[in-house]
Amino acid sequence: MNKGKLNGSVDKEKKRVQGCSLGPVENLEAHVRPEWWRGIFNHLYLKTDGDVVGDALLTGRETDLFCRALDLKADDRVLDLCCGQGRHTLELARRGYRAEGLDRSHYLVQKARASSRQDGLNVRFREGDARKLPYRPDSFDVILLLGNSFGYFESGEDDRRVLEGVARVLKPGGRVLLDIADGGWLKENFQKRSWEWIDKKHFVCRERSLSSDGTRLISREVITRSDHGVIADQFYAERLYTRDEIVALLAAAGFSGVQVHGEIATESGRGQDLGMMERRIIVTAAIDKPWSPAAPGAKTGLMQVAVVFGDPRQRDEIKPDCVFDEDDFFTLNQLKAALGELKGYRFRFLDGHDTLPADLGKLRGSVDYVFNLCDEGYFNDPRMELHVPALLEMFGIPYTGAGPQCLAxxxxxxxxxxxxxxxxxxxxxxxxxxxxxxxxxxxxxxxxxxxxxxxxxxxxxxxxxxxxxxxxxxxxxxxxxxxxxxxxxxxxxxxxxxxxxxxxxxxxxxxxxxxxxxxxxxxxxxxxxxxxxxxxxxxxxxxxxxxxxxxxxxxxxxxxxxxxxxxxxxxxxxxxxxxxxxxxxxxxxxxxxxxxxxxxxxxxxxxxxxxxxxxxxxxxxxxxxxxxxxxxxxxxxxxxxxxxxxx
Incomplete structure (x- = not known):
């Protein structure tokens, strides 16, 4: 149970037809999609898991525990990673903490934003992949991974990538807290089958088994609406970490001072099957690392930006006479004038394509990024528009706009x-x-x-x-x-x-x-x-x-x-x-x-x-x-x- 299992469900239940269940299945693992967690956290998730994720009192008690385990300070900047509908993020914000959230589910992020507006809170929620955190290094004091939101990926290597990303965006000395299933206990005590009414119209039947290698718990949920029949039949898998394994994984990702704070006894308002949430442990760790190198513009306080154009010296077949004319130079001057009105920047301009690879190579470490306006293409060949961002990627220089694959x-x-x-x-x-x-x-x-x-x-x-x-x-x-x-x-x-x-x-x-x-x-x-x-x-x-x-x-x-x-x-x-x-x-x-x-x-x-x-x-x-x-x-x-x- 909990944290996302609704593979293939739709938003409008009344459009579902009866009889969409697969019937008896011998091997649950064979039906788990590699990325079962994509796009499946929706309104049905909030129904099946509502006894936990919709319980405000339980959320408050959990937040008390997390704050104590972390010794959370009022000025700590906190990221609730895999935040779902933002229940913990919003609770922290109500208590005055600087919290924000990130989650892969568009549906749940929209719910979180709506709740933030309704409560008059100014909380930022973003959509994103936990393996590719969209934050600069040294951004947060604390990162939370709560509600058993860790271990979804098919490969344990991806779990390590998540923790390495967490280490990157934490400040030196920053802390991480994981609220995860006690994998060792769950392997021996999971419920193989259960069913329960989740409201007056819906009931859910569940089946579970261990994966063939014994590292994941495979689950199936068949959700039925009494007046419409089966509305979802989905499979999911979550990795089971023992206490020793999660400690070792955190150490491998660069964390130290790992502490296991004991168990959380989850309570269900329905008194029913708790699944992966039945026995959880709290783990904290700190990252010991130096501060990341300062960005090129840090000393001056100005953003250092190089602007790349087409080459006015080269032939351009798109233009009527195949050359840059007065209108083109006027357009370039208008752009430069517009850039001159922006505060906080220092711009330099590159338009010579004969030396462009060498010139771009010299930019590394001296600019914050490149403003790529070379839509004419390398040597003004539109088929080679993608070559400029490709060069920038080879040199490791960030840039504006689309990458080579998109342009192609x-x-x-x-x-x-x-x-x-x-x-x-x-x-x-x-x-x-x-x-x-x-x-x-x-x-x-x-x-x-x-x-x-x-x-x-x-x-x-x-x-x-x-x-x-x-x-x-x-x-x-x-x-x-x-x-x-x-x-x-x-x-x-x-x-x-x-x-x-x-x-x-x-x-x-x-x-x-x-x-x-x-x-x-x-x-x-x-x-x-x-x-x-x-x-x-x-x-x-x-x-x-x-x-x-x-x-x-x-x-x-x-x-x-x-x-x-x-x-x-x-x-x-x-x-x-x-x-x-x-x-x-x-x-x-x-x-x-x-x-x-x-x-x-x-x-x-x-x-x-x-x-x-x-x-x-x-x-x-x-x-x-x-x-x-x-x-x-x-x-x-x-x-x-x-x-x-x-x-």
Whole structure:
């Protein structure tokens, strides 16, 4: 029992069908998924474990015990790791401690945040993986791992990684407290079968067995709603540590002064099966380590940032004359002026790609991070945009924006479409043509739009890309290949005729991010007969009628806007977008939103789409740039360093 077992459950029980149980199972272990704990802490968890995790009096008594074991001080900064719905975090905050929480479950973190607001508490809750703590070194005085939240991973090596991460983010002399099952006792005394009513409509049946190697307790729960039948049948496994084993594991992770404080006798308000919570032990330890080296900007109090651009000396095939022109230099100067308005920074600029690897190598140890604005790509080749962050990773230098894998994936529109479809996010119907292939039949009706499968900045998308007839389609494909090369893959997509939309996100979903106002392209100034697209002409050719396109705040039905925002945030997580990103959507004639493409590291210029969205929200251009920087700093350096002393 307790701490997460609801594999495959859904939020709306009434949509469950009867008879979803597997029936008798001979080998429980064979049905445990490697990452059973992902996404399973939900409303059913709060029902099955409510007799413990929902008991305020029990939470208070446990908190008394933890405070005594740690000799907790009023000014200690405390992290409740794997905090669940935040019951201990909030109790500590009510007592005046500086506590915050982190958990993998989006559902439980949202519950914790709601409880914090309801109680008038200013407690910070974050989503994250316990093996990859998103905090800078030496951040906390105390870290708690409570309620038997340790030992979920399939490999014991991952448990050690958790403790090593704890050691990293603790201050020198910091303490950790583990509240875990007494594994030695539980191996001999676990209940093989039980069942109980958890409220007037739900009851749960449980089965347990030891894993084949004897190191984990395998559990199964079948949850039934009396008026709807079985609503969940799930399996989970938790590692059983003896007292000697947990002491040895803490020592291996660098801790000393390990103390076992004895047993906790858990009480259930229902007087029923307590499972893994039946016999628990409290273990504390301290970390003896030096302070981490000071960040480059610590001495001056200024954040030291290097800004990397495209190379204005090199050829750039995306631009109309393949060179940087006055508008490009004006854009660079606007960016530098915006950076100059931000307090607390010292910037240096790099744009020479002939010496870029050597120049980046010299930055290590002298900057806090790199502001990567080289969206043109290494040597202004968009196919090599990922090379700049790859170089930075090789040198061990933090940087803003997406990593190489994200940039590579999002450069391929067909791959993005596949990821979206897998997530049940709507995309236009389409056909992918490899170099040299010809189209025979479309799985959708014309009109269609022909675009390069790989690329950005609307390169290769013009008014001739939209095909209303079969002849138009053949001409569009032939024209594209004549100009851009016969070997370039082509994507033929259904041409949507509804509003053309774009949404920007600054921050890092699902944890901390801002969604900027959705904008719509206003095509009212276009002459009749021209297709309503925001292609290459609109972005690069001032003499084109497409130059007259403007962007306005979109006026969408509430449900449509909500869906677009939710899908965009989920895609940002799935594809690995970081710090800022933009998502292009278009509505069908019937008003259904469909994803066109994902833009990690989108255009940052003063008059670009992201800046337009920010302007609608009342955010200045320097303010938008500052938001991107702070989002990266929170991810790279931690909240305190990101927020200190800057606008």
């Amino acid at each position: 994936a999002c450069y391929d529109k067909s791959l993005v479409r596949g990821a979206a479809r897998e997530m049940r996010i709507p995309v236009p119907e389409a056909v992918f043509l490899r170099g040299g292939e010809t189209i025979c039949d479309l799985p959708f009706r014309l009109p269609a739009i022909v675009k390069p499968n790989a690329g950005d900045s609307s390169f290769g998308i013009t008014e001739r890309s939209v095909a209303w007839t079969v002849e138009d389609l053949s001409a569009a494909i032939a024209g594209f290949r004549d100009y851009y090369g016969f070997d370039r893959p082509v994507l033929i997509e259904e041409y949507l005729t509804g509003p053309d939309l774009s949404v920007g996100i600054v921050g890092n979903p699902p944890e901390s991010y801002t969604v900027l106002p959705i904008i719509e392209e206003d095509y009212s100034a276009l002459p009749a007969g021209l297709p309503r697209i925001c292609g290459y002409e609109a972005k690069w050719l001032p003499e084109s009628p497409y130059w007259k396109i403007t962007s306005v705040k979109a006026d969408l039905p509430e449900e449509t806007e909500k869906a677009i925002v939710e899908w965009s945030a989920r895609l940002a997580v799935r594809l690995g977008c970081r710090d800022y990103c933009r998502f292009d959507w278009r509505l069908s004639a019937a008003g259904e939103p469909k994803l066109l493409e994902v833009n990690p590291n989108p255009g940052w210029c003063w008059d670009g789409h992201l800046a337009k969205m920010a302007g609608i929200a009342g955010i200045s251009y320097p303010g938008m740039i500052g938001m991107i920087l702070r989002a990266a700093e929170r991810r790279i350096l931690g909240e305190e360093r990101a927020a200190g002393g800057r606008d």
